[in-house]
Amino acid sequence: MSELQIGLIALGVLFILLVLGFNWWQDHRVRRKMQVHFPGSDQDPLLGDDKPRPQGAVAPAVMAIRREPGMGSGSSETTAPVADNGDDQQEPDPACEVVIDVRFGGPVRGADLQAALIGFHKAGRKAVRVFAETDTQCHRARLRPEESYVSVQLAVLLANRSGPLTAIEWSQAWSRAEDLSERFEGTMEGPDQQAVLEQAAKLDDACAALDTQVGLTLSMSAPQPMVQIIGAAQSLGFVADGIRLVWLSEQNQVCFTLLRADSAAMETGMGATDRLYLLLDVPCSPADPRAFGRMVDVGRGLASRLGADLVDDHGKPLVEGAEASIDERLQVLFQQLDQAGLTAGGERALRVFA
The missing domain is CATH 3.30.1400 (Cell Division Protein Zipa; Chain: A,)
Incomplete structure (x- = not known):
């Protein structure tokens, strides 16, 4: 084998070693970064x-x-x-x-x-x-x-x-x-x-x-204008919050919301509707011994003003006193949320239950 061939082989080996060394350095750098x-x-x-x-x-x-x-x-x-x-x-x-x-x-x-x-x-x-x-x-x-x-x-x-x-x-x-x-x-x-x-x-x-939502439905016999619905809701304490109306606590935290069944915005001039939803989003609402009972009271007041029926998720009228039983169960959930570091209505809960 000539000296030229030996030299070329040596150069080739050196080049390969340089490539391997460079790859190792790149890999080490990426691992340290990522x-x-x-x-x-x-x-x-x-x-x-x-x-x-x-x-x-x-x-x-x-x-x-x-x-x-x-x-x-x-x-x-x-x-x-x-x-x-x-x-x-x-x-x-x-x-x-x-x-x-x-x-x-x-x-x-x-x-x-x-x-x-x-x-x-x-x-x-x-x-x-x-x-x-x-x-x-x-x-x-x-x-x-x-x-x-x-x-x-x-x-x-x-x-x-x-x-x-x-x-x-x-x-x-x-x-x-x-x-x-x-x-x-x-x-x-x-x-x-x-x-x-x-x-x-x-x-x-x-x-x-721990994720729980409790809802009620207001069912009207015929569509009613949104201006009339919003007026009735605001007279009971609801305030506008984007596409929905919300009922606030004394600390201005959202307790429950009022929504259109068709998910359209709750705005004046948006036609009419014959069905509304009341929604208690438990992890996002402040703990309250009467969280559900309060929503029922407000719901009944709104139903009376609109001539609507207040029914549960299955379309059945609420049984008298059922809210007390539901509130008892919600207290357990509020406690579990608090123990888990996800205090109902707190900043962390509002992030992860968004």
């Missing part, structure tokens, strides 16, 4: 420190959120409460959200960051909240154009009534984080996808065991 494993905990994030788990609820796996010193939280759209030290008070909720952390190569103007996040409120059907840290280590729940930021956290909802977070939805959130990292020459960290999907499935199972 597969950061978070520590577990013996405490169930859906349960309080010393509260028992409700029967039938499945505890989600714990996934801790990496917190930098001074790192805050909140939404990019809503105005958040501000603490005495100038930090926004809202934070990611590890019981129902998972976080992707993006740290920039240098301070980024708030206006530029807002522009990069335009339209990013959801990943599929899961809400995404944006939290940020300023270059002065202040927590932010709302991006401010005049400030500069050194990092953001994308808090992705793990489950809601559309089901658990899916691989596609997680990929959408991850891709958006990658875009931010590349645009602002940063680095990113987040949990392993399989761990996220497992946590989402467990949270969804726990919520499904």
